Amino acid sequence: MNSARLHRLARHLRELAVQTTAAHDETLPSLSVLNIVEDVAHHPETPIGEIARRVGLAQSLVSKTVAELREAAVLSTRPDPADGRRVLVSVKPDTLEGVLRQRGKLPIGDTLAQIHPYLSAAQLRRTQELLDELAELLLERPEASRP
The missing domain is CATH 1.10.287 (Helix Hairpins)
Incomplete structure (x- = not known):
């Protein structure tokens, strides 16, 4: 297998995962939103800059998406006690239990x-x-x- 075919397969597997976990009546979120939520679920209490680095997105996009997901009650943020300029991001417990873990078992x-x-x-x-x-x-x- 070459890298181009691997990328095609990775995109296809991601689509399979998204389709499997999506409720039938909901609009599917973008892959960047899914990547951010998935990253935060695996790395709670993490700064936005680290999320951006791990998911390979611009920090400004991650920051904007985190703000939108906080407003939608998916993510929570709190000031970083070690550096007041940063915020730490986590998935809200009810989202983690009610959505991610249940859908992850489908x-x-x-x-x-x-x-x-x-x-x-x-x-x-x-x-x-x-x-x-x-x-x-x-x-x-x-x-x-x-x-």
Whole structure:
């Protein structure tokens, strides 16, 4: 696999994840919003500059998005006690429990079948097995071995 194909696959997997976790009647947020919320969920109490660095977006865009998500009661902010010029960003507990954790448990089978109707039942099962194996190989390493 080359890098161009890897990028296409990554975009496709992101779309699969978004479609799986989206409620049927809601407008899907942009990928930048999803990336910011996902990053903050994994790194609570983090400054905007660090979020921007990790997600690869301009700090001004992250700052604007955080303000919008704070107004929408998705994120919370508080002054950084170590540096009063910065704010620390977290996902609100009710959002984390009520939305992110529940949606994170949704199976992908129906969405996979909907996006790829040409795949047989056996191919859909194999695709899910391969995705599970890939996740195990790449994502579920012990903390001590992570860079």
